[in-house]
Amino acid sequence: MYGKGRIIPALIIFIGLMTAPMWYGSGDASKLPNPEKPKGYTECVEDTQYMRTSHMKVLNDWRDDILREGGARVATTANGTEYVRSLQNGCMKCHNNREKFCGECHKYASVNPYCWDCHLQPKEAM
Amino acid sequence: MRILNPLIAVLALVAVALMAAQVPGGQGLIGVVLPYLAFAIFLGGFAHRVKTWAKSPVPFRIPTTCGQANSLPWIKQNKLDCPSTKAGVIGRMLLEVFLFRSLFRNTRAEMHDGPKLVYGSSKSLWLFGLLFHYTFLVIVLRHLRLFMDPIPAFVGALEFGDGFMQIGVPVLYMTDAIFVGAITFLFLRRVVLPNIRYISLPADYFPLFLILGIAITGILMRYVLRVDIVSIKQLTHGLATFSPHVVGEIGSIFFVHVFLVCALMIYFPFSKLMHAGGVFMSPTRNMMNNSRMVRHINPWNDPNIKPHSYEHYEDEFREFMKEAGLPVDKE
Numbered sequence: 001m002y003g004k005g006r007i008i009p010a011l012i013i014f015i016g017l018m019t020a021p022m023w024y025g026s027g028d029a030s031k032l033p034n035p036e037k038p039k040g041y042t043e044c045v046e047d048t049q050y051m052r053t054s055h056m057k058v059l060n061d062w063r064d065d066i067l068r069e070g071g072a073r074v075a076t077t078a079n080g081t082e083y084v085r086s087l088q089n090g091c092m093k094c095h096n097n098r099e100k101f102c103g104e105c106h107k108y109a110s111v112n113p114y115c116w117d118c119h120l121q122p123k124e125a126m
Numbered sequence: 127m128r129i130l131n132p133l134i135a136v137l138a139l140v141a142v143a144l145m146a147a148q149v150p151g152g153q154g155l156i157g158v159v160l161p162y163l164a165f166a167i168f169l170g171g172f173a174h175r176v177k178t179w180a181k182s183p184v185p186f187r188i189p190t191t192c193g194q195a196n197s198l199p200w201i202k203q204n205k206l207d208c209p210s211t212k213a214g215v216i217g218r219m220l221l222e223v224f225l226f227r228s229l230f231r232n233t234r235a236e237m238h239d240g241p242k243l244v245y246g247s248s249k250s251l252w253l254f255g256l257l258f259h260y261t262f263l264v265i266v267l268r269h270l271r272l273f274m275d276p277i278p279a280f281v282g283a284l285e286f287g288d289g290f291m292q293i294g295v296p297v298l299y300m301t302d303a304i305f306v307g308a309i310t311f312l313f314l315r316r317v318v319l320p321n322i323r324y325i326s327l328p329a330d331y332f333p334l335f336l337i338l339g340i341a342i343t344g345i346l347m348r349y350v351l352r353v354d355i356v357s358i359k360q361l362t363h364g365l366a367t368f369s370p371h372v373v374g375e376i377g378s379i380f381f382v383h384v385f386l387v388c389a390l391m392i393y394f395p396f397s398k399l400m401h402a403g404g405v406f407m408s409p410t411r412n413m414m415n416n417s418r419m420v421r422h423i424n425p426w427n428d429p430n431i432k433p434h435s436y437e438h439y440e441d442e443f444r445e446f447m448k449e450a451g452l453p454v455d456k457e
Contacts, residue, residue, distance in 0.1 A: 002181070057295065105356050
């Protein structure tokens with residue numbers, strides 16, 4: 001092998017960079033986000049799995065429907081419970097702690113939604 | 127056929143992944159076993175290829191000279207394009223790796239009436255090649271958020287910059303759009319230009335289709351079908367910390383994406399994609415053009431074989447040369 005002195009260190013650096021997540025203090029994989037469930041409510045506007053994957057689409061659809069199409073503010077869940085289609089007055093009514101509910105998973109997955117650029121938490125508003 | 131076969135191969139990979147994701151145990155196979163296997167093949171194969179290149183001797187100085195070589199003091203040397211020093215070689219290599227200078231020099235030959243051959247500048251390959259590679263890099267770095275905890279600050283910064291336009295929810299990453307555009311260009315270039323189509327092989331189309339497949343499944347997963355990112359991070363973070371397990375409901379699209387990425391990693395060391403390591407190993411780029419300053423001796427020359435000058439040669443064969451009527455210096 002020619003040029004050992006350069007090639008072997010270069011390969012070690014390459015493999016080191018590629019495996020960075022494995023040796024970098026990647027923490028404990030069993031430490032999971034635990035969003036706080038609202039007390040006294042058992043039903044959300046859609047089923048849990050749908051909310052997990054698509055809550056952002058729900059919010060976006062509400063906005064588009066209400067602001068641009070003149071849609072209704074109030075809707076009912078599958079079980080007939082009435083709710084307000086709104087982040088502050090709907091979602092945050094039950095999930096009233098932004099840090100403990102939204103923040104848990106968003107921080108875990110490095111998601112930084114820009115909801116809070118304009119919206120306020122109910123508590124902050126008061 | 128050279129286009130169709132690689133396309134069928136990639137579609138077959140997608141079909142296999144879709145089916146495997148439905149079969150019990152299949153998700154564990156694609157989500158846990160295959161990534162480790164593919165990653166090991168990628169790293170091992172990469173190192174192996176570099177090792178085999180390092181074993182081949184390069185007895186001659188063969189740098190590509192794209193400018194004035196070091197010559198008389200009053201002739202200005204092109205220090206980057208014909209480097210005669212180590213610094214020059216490093217400078218040329220860095221600019222090649224980070225800015226693709228050799229593609230920037232790309233020209234296009236056209237035949238006009240006359241007949242007249244005309245050369246023109248052609249920067250599109252350089253531009254789209256550069257866009258493709260840099261957006262791919264950003265996309266790979268952004269994925270670190272799924273493998274690390276805590277997530278390094280630069281990943282957050284990349285995400286912020288990338289989603290700066292705040293289009294839609296989840297925000298559209300600019301790199302996603304540029305990436306797909308650039309691959310599409312690189313593919314169309316091979317199809318539309320007759321001379322490029324003539325020299326394109328299945329090995330050129332396959333990686334393009336595979337990478338396009340990875341991009342499309344990734345984009346579908348983020349913007350259209352949407353998946354449970356927390357379950358996915360549990361799996362991918364588990365992969366990085368050697369404790370992986372498939373939990374929750376992860377959509378099939380995720381397994382197609384991972385399957386294609388694994389296929390790319392396995393394919394990488396055996397394909398032209400190895401130019402990633404090859405550019406550093408290329409003797410035409412990593413050598414100094416100093417053959418007029420330094421005498422380079424072939425390292426495996428037999429020391430017992432002495433130089434044989436023409437004088438000696440003539441002494442040895444004078445009689446035969448005379449007989450054959452060849453002119454000789456000494457009678």
